[in-house]
Amino acid sequence: MRTTLLLLLLVISTPFFAQSEDERQLRAIYDKALTNGKAYDWLNHLSNQIGGRLSGSVQAQQAVDYTREQLDSLGLDRVWLQPVMVPKWVRGTPEFAFIETKPGVTTNVPICALGGSVATPDVGIKANIVEVQGIEDLEKVGRENIEGKIVFYNRPMDPKLISTFASYSGCVDQRYAGAAEAGKFGALGVIVRSVTLRLDDYPHTGSMSYGDTPVSERIPAAAISTKGAELLSTTLKLNPDIKFYFKQNCKQLDDVESYNVIGEIQGSTYPNEVMVVGGHLDSWDLGDGSHDDGAGCVQSMDVLRLLKETGYKPKRTLRVVLFMNEENGLRGGNKYAEVARRKNEKHVFALESDSGGFTPRGFSFNCSDENLKQIQSWAGLFEPYLIHMFVEGYSGADIRPLMDQDLVLAGLRPDSQRYFDHHHAENDTFEHVNKRELELGAATMASLVYLIDKYGTIPNKKIKG
Template identity: 80%
Template sequence: MRIVLLLALLLASTPFFAQSNDEKQIKAIYDKALTDGKAYEWLNYLSNQIGGRLSGSVQAQEAVEYTKEELDALGLDRVWLQPVMVPKWVRGTPEFAYIETKPGLTTNVPICALGGSVSTPDGGLKANIIEVQGIEDLEKLGKDKIAGKIVFYNRPMEQTLVNTFAAYSNCVDQRYSGAAEAAKYGASGVIVRSMNLRLDDYPHTGSMGYGDTPIKNRIPAAAISTKGAELLSTTLKLNPNIKFYFRQNCKQLEDVQSYNVIGEITGSTNPKEVMVVGGHLDSWDLGDGSHDDGAGCVQSMDVLRLLKETGYKPKRTLRVVLFMNEENGLRGGNKYAEVAQTNGENHVFALESDSGGFTPRGFSFDCSDENFEQVLSWKGLFEPYLIHLFEKGHSGADIGPMKNESIVLAGLVPDSQRYFDHHHAENDTFEHVNKRELQLGAATMASLIYLMDKYGTVPSQKIKG
């Protein structure tokens, strides 16, 4: 009887001790990140010494060399560069635009070329302007009302959506496909309201595409600041015959070679099972890319350092991957997935940070119901750090090409209310990143990596921890 009672007590206490060990490890990760984090220091150099890192630029190459050097210094088992061909689009001289209400009577407005756009004629482009709320309005208006004019897409991000990424998704089609669609109706150019929830004077760039539009039929596309868009819309209502002028001399050059930067800690017991944590190293050129996505890169680098510094020895192979060319091509993410498949690598988990360096709230998972249930069982471990959001949904653009039936994909979800104030704009700069928030994000990511490594994903769960 005494032996039975002793066994019962032992079995009852096992989950407590397992939970206690996890709590200790996660606390050690957060403590290390908040007192001796490296992410902010690395971001300072990327942002202030290198700056904006447009794919194919000198700055992008400098970022490749710098991050490889820093990963080498961490004493990882392996650090290497993975070659990838990337597009090289250059902005050229600063863009210029004005609203002309009468000949000689003009008001300047802030614009910027959209990434991938063609230039205007050398002397600029001036034409009457027609406002629409989206691509679907073009068919209603028809070619007679559009031909020769500049189409002004003015659908704003929805203010009532608390999930600002949903608000972004609901109107980003006019930025990406607006020029290709307007060209079908004979438009001479397009101006797109910036994807921004607040009113300010910062135009926000971003990727756009022409689809199968012949080169000779491609028209220039630019973003206008939200305040500029409001002014233009109001002025049009008062006088539909106003003209709009803009000038830009951007250019698409030949593809150039760049690199994904990869660092690895080899797994101690399951080295052939690979877990990835990463962000994208490229950025747009208007700011210095601190939130998008310097923050995600330095957080991912610090994940491996935090695990090493707290004495954790991973069972599975952990890789940090700094992807190149997410912004205007996703070439880095596609190349990484292609090489992994060619080499027959078994990726079981991937985590991306590409939503800014703001206060972490939780994670979004693209995985099976069984794996999601396992994640939900860990919620209590994150509660002391105010991490509460665990949902199924989008993970990350760069890790998306790795998706298959068994892998678990996840994205860090920070508070998003300020993200689109800076996204793809001149004010995406280092001073807008809070050191403590950035470090909390790195610790939150490291904690999830720790748990995923210790317990494994459900299809490959061989070690109970």
């Protein structure tokens, strides 16, 4: 009877001891991040000493060298560079544009070339302009009203959607495919409203694609600031015969070699099971890429440091990957997945931070229902840190190529309301990153990695999406 009672007490008390252990570990992680974080200092160097890190640029290589050096200093078990060929697109001299209401009467407006666009002729392009609300309007307007003109895509982000990423998804197609589609109707070029909810003078660049359009038939594409778009639209309504002029000097060069930067801590119990945390090291060139995605890179680096310095010895191999070329090709993410499959590596979990360095709210997951339920059962551990979101959803572009049926994919979800104020624009700079918010994100990521490593994932379930 006494033995039975002791066993019963042991069974009852075990979950409480385990819970207390987890609470203590999360508290240690957050304390370390908020009192001795390294992410902000690393980001300061990336942003202010190196700057924008367009794939194939000198700055991108400097970022590779710097982050490798910092990972080496952490005493990880292994740090290495993974070669990957990346596109090299260059912007050239600053773009220029104006609205001409009548000969000699012009108003300058801010534009920037979209990433991957061809240049205008040396003298630029000046033509009448036709406004549409999206690609689907081209057919309605008809070739007879588009040929020889500049197409102006003016669909804004939907302000009614609380998720700004959903709003972004609702209009980004005109940026990505607008030139390819307008070219089929004989357009000379396209101007695209910047994808941001904010009304300002910053044009926002981003990737675009010509699909299978022959090089000789590609037309130039540029983004116009939201204030510029409002002015252009209003002026066009008052006088449909206005002309628009723009000039850009961008160029696509041959691919060059770059690198994913990788560091790892070997697992003590299951070294062949790999857990990845990462962000993309490249950025656009207009700002310094602090939110997109310098923040995600330095947070991911700090995850391994935080776990190491709080004395946690991971069961599984923890790997930080700083991916190259997410912005205009996804070559780094694809190369990492390709090498992992060739080596027959078993990845069980991957977490990406690529939504800015704002206050963390939680995570979205691409995984089985069983894994999602297990993760949601840990929600109480995060409540003291105001982390409440554990939902099914998008994870990240760079880790998605790793997807298979046994893998849990996760994306850090910060508060997104200000993200598209800075996304791909000149004001994506270091002074717009809050040190405490950045450190809270690193601690939140490290906490999830700790729990996944400790309790494992549930295998052999078909992943969604």
